[in-house]
Amino acid sequence: MRSVLAHAASLVCHAALVAALVIDSAPARRAPASSGRTTSMAVFLVPPEDDSAPPGLKGLDPRDDDAIARMRSPAVAIPGFTFDAAKIESRAALLFPFVTPGLSLSRFALAPRLDPRDTFRDPFAPASDAQRKPRGKPPLGMADPALQALVDRSWSRRNRWTPFQEILRLADGHDADAGRLPALLHEYEEQNGLQPYVDTVIRDPRLWTELGLAADHVEFIGFISRYAAEHPSTRATTELLFLLDKIAQASFDALVTLIDTIPDAQLEWTRASNADAFRFIADLRRHYQSVLRRKGLDSTEALTAFYERVRLDILSGILRTTPHAYRASDARFLIGAIYWRQGNAGDALRAWRAMTIDPDAAYASSIARIKNTIAAETAGDRGNVDAAETTRRLAQQINQILRAEHGRWIMFSLDRLHQFGFRFDTF
Numbered sequence: 001m002r003s004v005l006a007h008a009a010s011l012v013c014h015a016a017l018v019a020a021l022v023i024d025s026a027p028a029r030r031a032p033a034s035s036g037r038t039t040s041m042a043v044f045l046v047p048p049e050d051d052s053a054p055p056g057l058k059g060l061d062p063r064d065d066d067a068i069a070r071m072r073s074p075a076v077a078i079p080g081f082t083f084d085a086a087k088i089e090s091r092a093a094l095l096f097p098f099v100t101p102g103l104s105l106s107r108f109a110l111a112p113r114l115d116p117r118d119t120f121r122d123p124f125a126p127a128s129d130a131q132r133k134p135r136g137k138p139p140l141g142m143a144d145p146a147l148q149a150l151v152d153r154s155w156s157r158r159n160r161w162t163p164f165q166e167i168l169r170l171a172d173g174h175d176a177d178a179g180r181l182p183a184l185l186h187e188y189e190e191q192n193g194l195q196p197y198v199d200t201v202i203r204d205p206r207l208w209t210e211l212g213l214a215a216d217h218v219e220f221i222g223f224i225s226r227y228a229a230e231h232p233s234t235r236a237t238t239e240l241l242f243l244l245d246k247i248a249q250a251s252f253d254a255l256v257t258l259i260d261t262i263p264d265a266q267l268e269w270t271r272a273s274n275a276d277a278f279r280f281i282a283d284l285r286r287h288y289q290s291v292l293r294r295k296g297l298d299s300t301e302a303l304t305a306f307y308e309r310v311r312l313d314i315l316s317g318i319l320r321t322t323p324h325a326y327r328a329s330d331a332r333f334l335i336g337a338i339y340w341r342q343g344n345a346g347d348a349l350r351a352w353r354a355m356t357i358d359p360d361a362a363y364a365s366s367i368a369r370i371k372n373t374i375a376a377e378t379a380g381d382r383g384n385v386d387a388a389e390t391t392r393r394l395a396q397q398i399n400q401i402l403r404a405e406h407g408r409w410i411m412f413s414l415d416r417l418h419q420f421g422f423r424f425d426t427f
Contacts, residue, residue: 054094054218056108056225058101064291068092069283071276078269081205081427083158083212085277091215092284096255098248098310100291107225108241109232110317139179140170147180151187157195157422158209161216164188168223176234177323185239190362193246196413197253198424203266207281209427210254217247238322245314245334252307256300258285259292308338329355333363333370337402345395349374366405373397 053059074085088095097103142150154163167188174181199206224240231237261267263282271278292298297306311334318331336351357368377394417423 053101053104054097055222056104057097057218057221058104060093060101063294064100065093066287066290068287069276069279071274071280073274073276075274076204076208076270076277077273078202078204081208083205083208085208085212085280087215088208088211089280091218092287094218095211095214095284096251096288097218097221098251098307099255099288099295099297103221103310103313104225105313105317108228108244108314108317109237110228110241110313110321137173137175140174140181140184142180142184147184147187150184151191152419154188155192155416155420157417157420157427158212159216160192160213161219164220171227171236171240176231176236182235182239185236185243186362189239189243189246191416193243194250194409194413195417196410196424197257197427200425202269203261204269205427206425207257207261207267208270210250210257211284214251214254217251220244220247233321233323235323235326238318238326241314241318242327242330245311248307248311248314252303255288255303258288261285305342308342312338325356327361329358329367330362333361333367336370337405340398340402345391363405365408366401369401370398373401 071085071089074089076083076085093100150166154167156163167184170184171181176182197206197210221244224244227240228237261281263271263278263285267278267281270281289298292303297303315331315335315338319328319335322328322331332351332355336348336355339345339348339351352370352374355367355371357371358364361367373394377390377397414424
């Protein structure tokens, strides 16, 4: 009897095991399809910022950090020109931060952050006064003569960052919208932001001067990114973003000067003054030629297009974030000018049509002329500029307006340089 029961129990256990294996291996039944439609949601995770990156910039690419020759002495002495290249050497890998490592636009608050409690607010709309946190800083009080005197004290032909410190302290200590701080930053950007640099006899002084200015760019970028993050959608931040656009233009000019310089043929004065400095410049040029080649920017056309994309990102960010359309027409004028130079007439005209005529705009005269020209030339065509004759007349007049605007800047720069005892070709 015990044997019979044992065999029966064994049979039951094996049968149960086989049934379990069959059930486990059987395909799962699908739930009946629902008659209602299902929707899916794409979720994007934003990678955290690289804390090791320089302020306002992307993380450093190890491939862009190859060794650059060092100088035992950074002093360059040429008749009528002496220069300390120590700062250039210390920033050698960050002289052109727009190219390498590149701007981190998210660090400039170029799109106001969405409040999780405010689900349906447009994240790209400029923040309203009610949405901003009170800053608790006093408005800057400064009469026009004192403001101009400070702008003049901050002017420099070679070094920009050190003279800017007084303005920086005022920016950190005063309200970003009320008072004269936006006006102070505006005048600094307009009067001190860009200067022409021309070499008529020898290349050395111009090259060293432009590289010295480039060595300051990473400091300005860091300050502007910090200030923009702390004071998003304010007038002071808008002015600093226009300054960032000017810095991008200066960076392009300095990089082109470096790449176009042939050390053996154009830097004989530097070689005679300091052989280490000459080797440093030659190696610095080789380094950035390699970086540009790897990034596909080793032609003037490609490099120009790259910097124009950077400028369009900055100027478009101004349009998204500037409060109450403050200086929006100035941004649209510059955006349109970039598109026009690229041969993209359609996007240029769209940017310019959205401008409003404001006598306080930095480019007020040119804005008014372009608006009136577009209105006059396209009135009969209901805005259609495809007709060959209309397009020709419009292009001729707009080119004239843009040349006149450039000429206005040249004449202003000439007077500004004379005020401090300089010319285009003195440094």
